[in-house]
Amino acid sequence: MTRTVRDLRELFDDMSADAPADRPRRIDELDRRIRHDSRRRSTTLALAGVAALTAVTVLIPTVLLPRAPEKPQETMATPELPPRFTAKDGAEYRRLVTTTLKTKTKGEKKKSVTIPVSGKPLDVAGLCDAATGLTERPMVLVNGKPNHRGFSDCTGKADLISLNVPKGAKEATVTFDTTAWGCGRKKGEPCPSIPIMKPADWALAIYEWTPPARPVEPERFKALPREREGMKVAGDASGVWPRQKSFKLTVTSRGGKLGINHVCTGELAERLLIRYRISGDRPTYTSRCYPLDGSTDPALGRWVLTEVKVPKGKKITIRGTMMMQGGHPNRPVRWSAAVYVLP
């Protein structure tokens, strides 16, 4: 057995060991799904009959009649980026435009689209072809200026990020550009060679969304674990953005080290940034909130504490400020932050 295979077996065992507690109601949920499945299948059969009749009476004559020439499509439709969808919290998404950036197969480096701006929030979705490893991700520019956020790594899943359009604009030109990746954002800045980056093909779409009519409370979750990586909680805070946007904790670390951790729930959890200011002349530390997906117990996550060295035995004040990128008051985010110290 090679080391990789042994490692692989251990990795599989360890990574899947943290399964959420078994659902006692799984059988009930299955019952519901089975009933729904039976109903759907019966309906599908009935509809198939109706569709067959329709094909005979309507579609076949249509095919036989001369057709008007079709308008050329400006952009390629991508089934993975649907024209409309509803988020879990009820926000309605409507696709404004789709395009592709085929860097891998066609060598395309840059593509621009112009969209109408109605004043509703905008998101941009990017989906790269799967299994391409570390890939060149297109930088997103709005009217020539970098968007406040770029795409995450290429994993074969669609990534949805907010699009920052200037206030009052009636239309905007959005550019997807892979040429400048990793070369900084200033003109003429040297571009380091990144040999491990591979080109990828991207399907892209811009969505306009309508938030739910009323605020949808994000899921509640358990407190952060009291102990992590040998450190103990010295202070914690929690709240719901936008109602609570900051917190202040004062702690003392006898061991001269702090650990910071935070988690969030809500559809836009990943868009909440927390900026930490730690007393003294330290630089601020900002991090995106870790979304709790499919679990209500942060202890199940494999979060790594962000460690900060501090003077031993001295009182330290930590101020946290929430910053939302592309959020809405009716799509709140529940957050919880904790500071750990070496006992």
Added chain:
Amino acid sequence: MRDRADFVAFVEARSPRLLRTAYLLCHDWAQAEDLLQTALVRAWRSWGRVGEHPDAYVSRILVNAYLSWRRRFWRRELPTDAPPETAAPGDLIGLTDERTVLWAALRRLPPRQRAVLVLRFFEDLSEVSVARALNCSVGTVKSQTSKALAKLRIDPELVPPAAASTVRASTVKASTVKASTVNRELP
């Protein structure tokens, strides 16, 4: 002939293990639960015809449901266990832990290759059983396994031990580096 009581007993006994398999396939617990339930609903449709060993049958449904999801599904948000800014391509901090790297590399394998590895090395199925589950030949299972393992070994992120120790030493100051990097990014 199998009945509902059989099915309930099977779900109760085998769900935890199948959920783990589903998680290893899709790397997300919520999706894993959904995938498991989808597979069980499909299994129920033909439960009466399942033979003495429903395990292999349900595993097969699970893997095929996963593969068809991968072909069709739109998944909105990208669940990550690290903030996106740490994954900057030029920044190997955070990628140095070999297990993390291996996990990330697994995630990038084509779905079918990942499925082969999970069935072979987690479910401990023989090559013949994997071939049956994936409806392909034993030769294909062998080649997919060796391709997948080769990819994991030669993955550019898999830092060789000598280089790893150098990078690992630098991660001690990861928080400082990350903080300054992020601050430059923010408005």
